[in-house]
Amino acid sequence: MLLINGYTRFGRMVEGLGDEEIPWWIAPYVRDFAALAKSSALLDDQHSEPAVESALVSLTRRLAQTAAVAHVAANVRGNEDLIAGIGATMAADIDEYCGTPPRPRHLNQAGLAVSLLAASLAANDPAKLALVAQAERLQKLRGQISATA
Incomplete structure (x- = not known):
C-alpha cells in the first residue's frame, strides 16, 4: 500500500500541464479546460467558507x-x-448597506471599504474615479450626520 501511495501520490499533488503540480482531485480536468470551466470542483472543495456572508463582505464584493x-x-x-x-450602482449598494437615514457605524464601514478598494488601484484606473467619487460622497454624508448630532 505504501508503494501505491508513493507512486500515485494519492491524496497529494500530481503533475499538471507543465512542470506545475495540482491537487489530485482536479487532475482529470486539466487536459480539458472547458470541462474544468463547467465544473464546480473548486467551489465544492471550499469547506471553510461561511454559509452566510456578512453584509459588509457582501457590500465589498459587490463594489469590487x-x-x-x-x-x-x-x-x-x-x-x-x-x-x-x-x-449609480455603487451609490445604490452603499445606500442599501447604510440604511435610511444612514447609520453612522455603517457609513464609516462603507467609507473604509470604498477607500481601501480605491487605494488598491492605480491612479489611472477607471474604477478608481468611481470609487473616489463614492468616498467623497460618503465623507460629505458623514459630515452632515456629525453636524446634526
Missing part, C-alpha cells in the same frame, strides 16, 4: 464586481451611459 465593469466600460467606445450607471 461593479468596479470591474468600469474596466470594460473604459475600453469600449460609446459607453458613457454604462460609466454613469457604475456610479
Whole structure:
C-alpha cells in the first residue's frame, strides 16, 4: 500500500500541464479546460467558507464586481451611459448597506471599504474615479450626520 501511495501520490499533488503540480482531485480536468470551466470542483472543495456572508463582505464584493465593469466600460467606445450607471450602482449598494437615514457605524464601514478598494488601484484606473467619487460622497454624508448630532 505504501508503494501505491508513493507512486500515485494519492491524496497529494500530481503533475499538471507543465512542470506545475495540482491537487489530485482536479487532475482529470486539466487536459480539458472547458470541462474544468463547467465544473464546480473548486467551489465544492471550499469547506471553510461561511454559509452566510456578512453584509459588509457582501457590500465589498459587490463594489469590487461593479468596479470591474468600469474596466470594460473604459475600453469600449460609446459607453458613457454604462460609466454613469457604475456610479449609480455603487451609490445604490452603499445606500442599501447604510440604511435610511444612514447609520453612522455603517457609513464609516462603507467609507473604509470604498477607500481601501480605491487605494488598491492605480491612479489611472477607471474604477478608481468611481470609487473616489463614492468616498467623497460618503465623507460629505458623514459630515452632515456629525453636524446634526
